[in-house]
Amino acid sequence: MAADNNVYSRPVRISSVRFEGIKNTSEQLLAVYSAPLLDTPSKMPFGHAAMLAHSQADTLFRLGIFKHVDVELDSQRVGDVDVVFKVAEVSRLYAKTGTELGNNEGSMTAAVKIRNAFGNAESFEANVSYGVETDAALYETKPFTSQLGSSFQFLFSKPWNGNPDKMLNVNAFKQNKSMSMYSSYSEQISGLAAKFKVLDLYLGATHELGYEGSWRRLFDLGSTASWTVRKDAGHSLKSALTYSAILDRRDDPILPTRGIYLRSLLFWILVVKEGAGLGGDVRHLKGDAEGQLSLPLGGGFSITTSLRSGILWTLGLRQSRVNDRFHLGGPTSVRGFLQNGIGPKDGNDIVGGDMFAAAGISLFAPLPYLADKPIKFHFFANAGNMIKLDDNRDIKAASRTLLSSFSTAVGLGLAVRFSILRLEINYCLPVSVTRTDSVKPGLQFGVGLHFA
Amino acid sequence: MEYLTAAQQQWTAFTARFPLETKEPVWTPENVPAVSVLFVFNRAANGTTSMEVDSLAAQALLLFAGYPHIVKDCHEHDQSPSGQLPYLLTTKGKALAGREIIDEVMDQIPGFGSHLKSTEKADSFAISSLAESKLHFGLLYDLWYSPQNSLKVAFPQYSHDRPWPLKEVLPRIRRWEQMDWMLKHHVTIDKEEILDDVKVALSAYAVQLDQKQYLFGSKPTLADATLFAYLHILLSTFNTAAGSHSHARDIIMRHDNLVQYARRIWGSWFTERIE
Numbered sequence: 001m002a003a004d005n006n007v008y009s010r011p012v013r014i015s016s017v018r019f020e021g022i023k024n025t026s027e028q029l030l031a032v033y034s035a036p037l038l039d040t041p042s043k044m045p046f047g048h049a050a051m052l053a054h055s056q057a058d059t060l061f062r063l064g065i066f067k068h069v070d071v072e073l074d075s076q077r078v079g080d081v082d083v084v085f086k087v088a089e090v091s092r093l094y095a096k097t098g099t100e101l102g103n104n105e106g107s108m109t110a111a112v113k114i115r116n117a118f119g120n121a122e123s124f125e126a127n128v129s130y131g132v133e134t135d136a137a138l139y140e141t142k143p144f145t146s147q148l149g150s151s152f153q154f155l156f157s158k159p160w161n162g163n164p165d166k167m168l169n170v171n172a173f174k175q176n177k178s179m180s181m182y183s184s185y186s187e188q189i190s191g192l193a194a195k196f197k198v199l200d201l202y203l204g205a206t207h208e209l210g211y212e213g214s215w216r217r218l219f220d221l222g223s224t225a226s227w228t229v230r231k232d233a234g235h236s237l238k239s240a241l242t243y244s245a246i247l248d249r250r251d252d253p254i255l256p257t258r259g260i261y262l263r264s265l266l267f268w269i270l271v272v273k274e275g276a277g278l279g280g281d282v283r284h285l286k287g288d289a290e291g292q293l294s295l296p297l298g299g300g301f302s303i304t305t306s307l308r309s310g311i312l313w314t315l316g317l318r319q320s321r322v323n324d325r326f327h328l329g330g331p332t333s334v335r336g337f338l339q340n341g342i343g344p345k346d347g348n349d350i351v352g353g354d355m356f357a358a359a360g361i362s363l364f365a366p367l368p369y370l371a372d373k374p375i376k377f378h379f380f381a382n383a384g385n386m387i388k389l390d391d392n393r394d395i396k397a398a399s400r401t402l403l404s405s406f407s408t409a410v411g412l413g414l415a416v417r418f419s420i421l422r423l424e425i426n427y428c429l430p431v432s433v434t435r436t437d438s439v440k441p442g443l444q445f446g447v448g449l450h451f452a
Numbered sequence: 453m454e455y456l457t458a459a460q461q462q463w464t465a466f467t468a469r470f471p472l473e474t475k476e477p478v479w480t481p482e483n484v485p486a487v488s489v490l491f492v493f494n495r496a497a498n499g500t501t502s503m504e505v506d507s508l509a510a511q512a513l514l515l516f517a518g519y520p521h522i523v524k525d526c527h528e529h530d531q532s533p534s535g536q537l538p539y540l541l542t543t544k545g546k547a548l549a550g551r552e553i554i555d556e557v558m559d560q561i562p563g564f565g566s567h568l569k570s571t572e573k574a575d576s577f578a579i580s581s582l583a584e585s586k587l588h589f590g591l592l593y594d595l596w597y598s599p600q601n602s603l604k605v606a607f608p609q610y611s612h613d614r615p616w617p618l619k620e621v622l623p624r625i626r627r628w629e630q631m632d633w634m635l636k637h638h639v640t641i642d643k644e645e646i647l648d649d650v651k652v653a654l655s656a657y658a659v660q661l662d663q664k665q666y667l668f669g670s671k672p673t674l675a676d677a678t679l680f681a682y683l684h685i686l687l688s689t690f691n692t693a694a695g696s697h698s699h700a701r702d703i704i705m706r707h708d709n710l711v712q713y714a715r716r717i718w719g720s721w722f723t724e725r726i727e
Binding site for chain 1: 471477478479481527529530532533541548621
């Protein structure tokens with residue numbers, strides 16, 4: 001032990017940094033990782049040098065352009081250490097196809113990616129997906145209606161100064177989606193977005209600042225669309241700055257038993273004069289926030305509480321558009337209600353809301369003889385409310401209206417954690433509803449990555 | 453089994469109590485309009501007539517029939533159930549477009565067009581078809597096919613109220629759609645052939661009109677609404693933008709009775725902006 005301690009405390013100097021196995025990666029990127037090692041003090045403990053080298057190796061691996069990054073510290077002369085990074089680069093071209101099936105939906109995806117395109121860990125990716133969503137679970141034998149959707153995206157991403165924790169993403173996208181199951185329209189969105197994402201590993205936080213410009217078209221209304229939807233049909237241009245922050249300190253993002261999760265998202269639609277600046281005919285501020293707290297209760301029991309709220313505030317005398325508003329309800333949102341089933345409705349059309357609030361509490365309990373398995377009993381109570389502001393510009397009065405009554409449901413069931421998603425099977429009892437809510441009493445399945 | 457049935461019945465009775473409370477919604481949608489609303493493609497500033505032929509024909513039809521309505525401007529064709537303006541929002545909350553507007557007028561105003569004899573009704577239908585097949589091509593050719601006219605006349609109509617860059621893109625998409633329609637209905641776009649059809653149609657209209665007040669006597673009909681829309685659009689659209697020229701307009705000007713007819717209808721029926 002004493003000898004080991006002497007080895008790690010022996011003063012050394014990092015005299016050289018070498019990379020083996022490099023074929024496509026640029027010298028410029030490698031210099032980002034070698035320079036901090038070469039800039040270290042002339043004499044420092046060997047253990048410190050080893051820790052620095054391994055830290056650089058971890059960061060290098062997180063660039064996603066190497067299959068593995070091994071680090072060796074070699075000493076040819078007393079007091080000098082040579083750091084050798086032994087890497088194997090991933091293949092540049094990557095292609096993937098797949099199908100995804102959920103309870104009420106299925107989609108096919110295909111993606112092609114060029115990794116480390118210019119040697120600085122940039123990537124170009126093109127992906128396309130085509131999906132079908134039904135209003136009845138695919139296991140049920142009754143007839144169902146369906147809506148189609150497709151999307152295409154071209155994405156360029158690059159680590160800022162070779163740092164994988166600071167990513168610049170630019171993407172162009174086109175998406176077609178049918179909202180015929182919830183509302184009487186289809187939407188086509190084409191746009192460009194540029195985002196700068198910063199990952200704070202120490203805090204477990206992510207910040208993303210970006211710009212998004214999108215051309216939207218609401219169409220395919222038919223004769224039965226409500227007036228609330230019909231008046232928003234046509235073309236609109238959104239030009240927005242966005243900011244999102246996520247702090248995730250949960251032990252497991254899919255089925256957490258302890259930890260905290262905080263998320264906020266803000267859209268600021270740029271206000272410009274017609275014909276000048278960055279364009280756009282949509283004027284609003286939109287923000288929403290979510291918090292989750294999971295606490296272990298011992299014996300495999302845990303409790304998770306969640307709180308969410310959001311507001312869409314139009315600027316000037318405009319009313320919000322149906323394709324900008326919030327939606328609430330569903331097996332991963334407010335259980336006991338159909339997808340988007342809570343909130344304002346005009347006829348058969350779900351029109352969305354400008355303010356919402358939702359809360360939930362879930363108790364997870366271990367199953368007998370399966371305490372160490374990722375399957376839990378699940379007891380829940382959740383509530384939500386959503387309102388449309390229209391001409392009501394009194395935020396206090398609107399808040400009082402929002403908080404005055406909630407649509408609520410309770411239930412119990414099972415929650416199962418799979419490697420990439422969570423499945424919930426719950427028996428739901430709606431307790432308090434609004435006449436226009438789309439309620440889902442009885443068995444409800446939920447599949448997803450994130451549950452409220 | 454009896455226990456199971458009893459338990460099931462008790463469970464059903466228990467769950468039937470839910471939800472325990474059903475509340476009225478906080479937000480209620482707008483009421484249906486007290487009077488029908490005709491949404492037409494934009495009228496000129498302070499003007500009374502729409503700048504698109506289908507919208508203007510619907511305006512004329514509702515005025516001729518005495519159908520109670522107000523008119524609102526709209527520049528989004530996607531608002532219409534058919535994807536093309538105009539559309540009529542009735543007092544029952546239904547949105548009607550295309551042929552449905554004509555059927556609605558005929559249902560609500562059964563006396564409209566009742567003065568026509570059966571042969572005149574058939575002629576009226578044939579004359580309306582003449583406009584839609586031959587005059588329509590002439591209008592599209594003058595308005596969209598000519599790059600000069602499309603840039604100076606059509607594009608400003610379709611870029612109005614649009615932010616950049618939509619004001620540049622959408623008129624060009626509209627032009628592409630109109631050209632596509634023309635090519636689907638004619639294998640080639642032959643200027644002489646199109647203008648010959650316009651001449652034939654206008655000659656037939658001039659003969660039918662003669663010196664009468666309207667095509668079929670002293671009362672206007674659906675055929676008058678259609679013809680007036682084409683005449684008015686062609687006569688008024690191309691006389692303001694410098695550098696624009698309409699061949700169809702030149703042909704109309706050779707028929708004095710048609711020019712007077714269009715002016716008379718405009719002066720009699722479109723003196724006030726209805727909204």
